[in-house]
Amino acid sequence: MDVVGGPAADDEGPAAVEVVPLTEPADGIPPVVDTAEALAEVVEAFGNGTGPVAVDAERASGYRYGQRTYLVQLRREGAGTALIDPVALPDLSALSEALVGVEWVLHAASQDLPGLAEQGLRASRVFDTELAARLLGMERVGLAAVVAETLGLGLAKEHSAVDWSTRPLPLEWLRYAALDVELLVPVREILAERLAAAGKAEWAAQEFEAERTAAPPAPRVEPWRRVSGLHAVRDARRLAVVRELWETRDANARQRDISPGRVLPDHAIVAAAQALPRTVPQLVALPQFAGKGTRRRATLWQSAIDRALALPERELPSVRGPRSDAPPPPRAWADRDPDAAARLAAARAVVATTSQAWNVPAENLLQPDLLRRLCWSPPVPADLEAVRAALVAGGARPWQVDLMAPLLTPTIGVRAS
Template structure:
């Protein structure tokens, strides 16, 4: 292979964008630093054409606006592997809109392949062995060593050829239109909203705590978040969820009581001990925390949901694909909730997945309205 082209200047990015706008297909991947920073960000964008591989450094370029037209232009197909996370990151960090997407992982799932990881697929299709040792590396470091650059370029280098093989098989098996539905759904993936006070419920075991313990847990979570933000570290590298849970459960109010939990080593005790006890006290002074309980779904809804899930599982087994390939979970739940009375009503609920409506609509209606 030719060496990848490193892009770390705005002028070079503009020239590259001009070249990419003339391409029919580009392969794309991203690398982020979620394991090494408080707020993850895209640290590297890999783009491959049929002739060259490019590595773009977002940390060195003030604006990636020249690439916006590449991602939004429907005439250019953007090929990803496991696109959802990349799409979220590109929208979140750069505001890109992405049109005309092909996802080699989703295509593989629709074809019923058991191994849908990129390394496994490339080994099977091209006898290429990818070394995934840098999958969890710190992509925010600079300069990136040559071995990480070599690793990064391979994640996009083979996607154009792989896509061609997958399209041929999808068309041969009559699943091309089905794949297009999922690619369109991926394009519309939304960036998850930032947590707004709900982080406490993400702590394993939180639902087993009483209202007073929950108020303390919330105070502890807030303290950890503040420390992580100041240190620019992921929250789990400051204090683990298990530590916060055990402190909230036990409610230690003295240094010996905190030490007796056995959850903090000497370094963590020295750094956080007093502040954690203060967080416990703040939590005890707060009103007890309870979670609003959603009303129990109706029996009729649960019956429809179970019937649809059972049908979906059986259909997936007959097609030898994962269940969500037959009917995505969000659409399944929406149909069960809405309980359409006619095919036209069902068509409206399945308007983003017309192939599935055409092939499964009558069965679905018969199941929810026997």
């Protein structure tokens, strides 16, 4: 299906530029703010600054339990850069109040905003440089890649996955943290110009606001089913072992404030579910349980396995997964509803064509889950107004509805041949 109004799909992007390494913050590495007195000075300075404020946050998700923020970085014209320790200063609402009405520039804002909100930091407006890069069709959207493409500067990322709960934080890590907000505002200016030139400024504004106002995600139903390698576990009893080990691991990790994967790796959970050991010696004989820390808690893990083995049949988890209102996997559509499969194929083709025409990733044009729901349970009658209403109800932004509803409406009438 032809798409009217999109830019040419073969438009050339910005010319390649020589990348110059950026090794030091312009103002040096500021001291970590970890006292009420120092925070008060930061609040005053940033409240008196001008223009947008660059914001970033560092977590220790690979080391600690949960997604807690362990360092907050900010930079604003007239205020410089601040590195704030939210462990020592858990309430940063005064800083948030000083920045009311100010645009916050973040990279991958959806990752940082929930943790910042836990510290009392809530943005009035947001500009997400990663999301902007996606809407512009940039091939690589990591911060270092976007900085290189827009400014020709090289931003090292070797400390991105370190344990930010470490205290005191090493100087090299602080240098990295300061550099992370050094260039966000200049990058924002370039991306904003490109968005406007591409006719996507309003798209971006709606996406940024959706990120800013997004509700916390609902708790996952049966989160243990996300264990890596679970597809190899095929019967209900073994699934019960996975569930019991996952829940025991999660409770232990939460108590010790350690990332669950460091307490017991997923591959060990799957191995135990497949082997069904009946004793501790049988458990520790498994290669996946040979580690010192794993062996030390072998009794804990075997107890979890024993509980799963003792469950009555009626309490075993379903091999089909949790009950959900989501459509079945698309691979099953051809057998269960051939017309729905035909609708999905036609709709996906439209999205792919539109994605190419506008140089926007397909998942940013419309959430894949929403597209599947539309095709599995189409509105009746399937006219333009009803399709628009279905997209709105599914959380699509106005720009997505305006662009995609007219294109998708004809696909709802497609039937299997």
